[in-house]
Amino acid sequence: MLTQIKRWLWPAVIPTVSEADWRAVERTLPCLNHLDHAEREALRALALAFLDRKVFSGAQGFEPDNAARLSIALQACLLVLKLGLHAYDGWEGVIVYPPGGFMIPQRRQDAAGVVHEYEQEALGQAWDDGPVLLTWADDPTRDAGINVVIHEFAHKLDMLDGHVDGRPPLPPGIRPEAWRHSFSRAYADFCARADSGLPLFMDAYAAEDPGEFFAMCCEVFFCKPVPLRAHYPDVYALLCGYFQQRPLPEPPPPG
Structure with a gap:
């Protein structure tokens, strides 16, 4: 893969x-x-700091232009607007592929102990202590609720404790047991709906495992929050507390 990558370094x-x-x-x-003026200014500053700290590379002949790099930085930093850019410490690479996805090697062992090796198409991948791989979306508004940048950087936050299990380190004020209970219950419900062929408000890939469910919930939290709050209000509320942001206005009090 390294032979396919053309490195581009953001100027000092x-x-x-x-x-x-x-x-x-x-x-x-x-x-x-949903951001107000002060939050947008803070996000811009974070995005510039992100670009200063990270190394952008183009892959498979694709070279991200300034607008693409700025777009990725803004989306990545949206997740850490209140958490702080230090959440992305410990790695530096952002590798950007052309639209359409890329192939990643997979290795799985079945119930009989047989190891299967194959390639799987992906839109993004986050490596623990390594780079983030992204497919460039030339029109981020095309697929409502789908955002590969938010998805992969949510994985980066989840990896901060060394596990990709949908349980990132939590800020003060969020009880771990409340997080586990609400996300576990929502994940079980989503898996049951997917298995039953019922309509889903986010991609069925969220049923893959709790880590993917968390990343997909982060996508829809920022990009399609109405159905998330409608289906799993506890998860929506926890993500509001975790990110310290509210994509939707507070509903009026009853009565």
């Missing part, structure tokens, strides 16, 4: 991004719509 001195450039990229990201 970050160039000034014009207001027009910021707005042009932000208009393509409806996941930012």
Whole structure:
């Protein structure tokens, strides 16, 4: 894979991004719509710091332009707007593939102990203590509720305790037992719905394991929050507390 990658290093001195450039990229990201002016300014500052710390590489002949890098940085930093950029310490690579996905090697052992090796198409992949691999979405608004950047960077947050299990290190104020109970119950319900062929409000891949369920919930939390709050209000509330953001306005009090 390394022979396919063309490295692009962000300059040591970050160039000034014009207001027009910021707005042009932000208009393509409806996941930012809930932010107020102060939060948008803070997100821009985080995005520039992210670009200063991370190494962007293009793969398979694709070279992300300035707008693509800025878009990825904004989406990645949305997750850590209140958590802090230190949550992304310990690794530096962001590898961007052209639209359409890429193949990753897989190795699984079946119930009989036979090891199967194969390749699987993916839109993204996060490596523990390693890079984030992303397929560039030239139109992030095309598939509502699907956001590969948010998905893979949610995995990075989940990996902070060394496990990809849907239980990232939690900020003060969120009880681990409440997180486990609500996410476990929602995951079991989603798996049952998927197995029964019932309509799903997010991709069935969320039933793969609790880690994928968490990452998919993060996607819809920012990109399609209405059905998440409707189906799993406890999960939505926990993610509001975890990210310290509210994509939806608070409902009016009853009566």
